[in-house]
Amino acid sequence: MRMRSVHRPLKTALLLAPLTLGVAGAGGGTTPPAAPAPPVRPASAVQPGRPAGSAVSLRALADARGLLFGAAVNHTLFDPNEPDYARTLNRHFNAVVAENAMKWAGLHNNREAFAFGFADAIVDTAVKNGQTVRGHTLVWHDSLPPWVYTIQTREELLRAMQDHVTGVVTHFRGRVRMWDVVNEAVSDAPGHPLRSSPFLNLIGPDFIDEAFRAAHAADPDAKLYYNDYNTDGLNGKSDAVYELVRGMLVRGVPIHGVGFQAHLNTDFDVRGAQVQANLQRFRDLGLDVQMTEVDVQLRPGRPEAGELARQAAVYRDLLRTCLSVKCAGFVTWGVTDFNSWRAGGRPLIFDDVYDPKPAFAALAQELAPPGR
Ligand code: G3I
Secondary structure (H helix, E strand, C coil): CCCCCCCHHHHHHHHHHHHCCCCCCCCCCCCCCCCCCCCCCCHHHCCCCCCCCCCCCHHHHHHHHCCEEEEEECHHHHCCCCHHHHHHHHHHCCEEEECCCCCHHHHCCECCECCCHHHHHHHHHHHHCCCEEEEEEEEECCCCCHHHHCCCCHHHHHHHHHHHHHHHHHHHCCCCCEEEEEECCECCCCCCCECCCHHHHHHCCCHHHHHHHHHHHHCCCCEEEEEECCCCCCCHHHHHHHHHHHHHHHCCCCCCEEEECCEEECCCCCCCCCHHHHHHHHHHCCCEEEEEEEEEECCCCCCHHHHHHHHHHHHHHHHHHHHHCCCCEEEECCCCHHHCCCHHHCCCCECCCCCECHHHHHHHHHHCCCCC
16 A cells, blocks of 8 residues: 655655746755555545645646636546545646536436536536536537437427537536537548437537537527537547638627647647647637546556656646647646546546646646746
8 A cells, every 4th residue: 555645845846846837845955755556545544634735736726827727527526435536626726627417318218308417516616616617528429318310300309419419518507617518420431420329410510509509599698619629639529620610700699719629649749739729720710629538648658757747848838838838728638647538547636645746737837827
């Protein structure tokens, strides 16, 4: 089992000392603690009552920049055995996304009635803690309830989709400020046509416009996003998304932004992939852009220290690029490595026991006011 409380303040200080962020107790000349053990996480490693994360608050730094800095959350938020989850979330993030609770299967598994309880708990907790909520996601080919697949006609599915969007957005009006209205509608196939889904196959390509129109009618104040993956840099898929949203704007469809998921690994080269040029072309259309699901997997079989440094560099480069185009948000897809959807790749900025990783320090450095 990993011993942690004795080393925590020292470790955090050492991690952040080169950043000159005013970390209390960042004295030089001490020997760093031994490298952390592999990420086997006994539940007993979590000690209630200790401070969350670091002396530096990423949330405070993001607030000062007016940047939405968020994390996706799941059931762990309400786990009484994991108080550090909520503590870390509240200390370091000013925005929250439900990792799964607002998906169609989560809210509308029974065709006759919505089940808002769990999503309401996440939203109300966030609002109470002064955090902005991103809604994720209204129309997606994945995580659909079985009843959607039984629908046979365009008219019926269009009505069902509109009813779903209207019901969900209306319910959260005033509490959820932005929505991923349509998620991952562009395929990875050559030429990147729209992806096969019940919506495309039965309604046709205009399901996208119709979903946005329904969301806008239900909450005219909400910012409405198209969201996708492998679109972070300049490539054929991001070209396809660009044409998609440009066409929507020409048609007068109420779309306000594009989300770039940024599920990456340590081999990703932010500059080489031309992420800035890609984001900028969407900004030039008058759209907001956000990095919506950021995580950076470590590559297996390589020395850990190098991989953690490379992970930090990818986070740093991505946030720097995001800020350079005045992005509206930067959201990590989870809070802490141990319950990430890609836990094996340890892709987040807090480790299995909520200690900040080098990637945390890299983000803190990027968010720090100029000259600090
Ligand atoms: O909650 C059930 C549980 O009751 C059941 O026993 C268990 C058995 O498999 O499944 C649980 O649901 C799983 C859910 O995550 C909660 O853990 C689903 O099977 C599983 O499919 C679901 O995976 C999620 C996935 O989206 C599909 O919805 C991941 O957690 C989530 O991180 C992932 O997030 C997506 C974004 O929404 C869109 N972009 C890509 C991203 C990663 O795939």
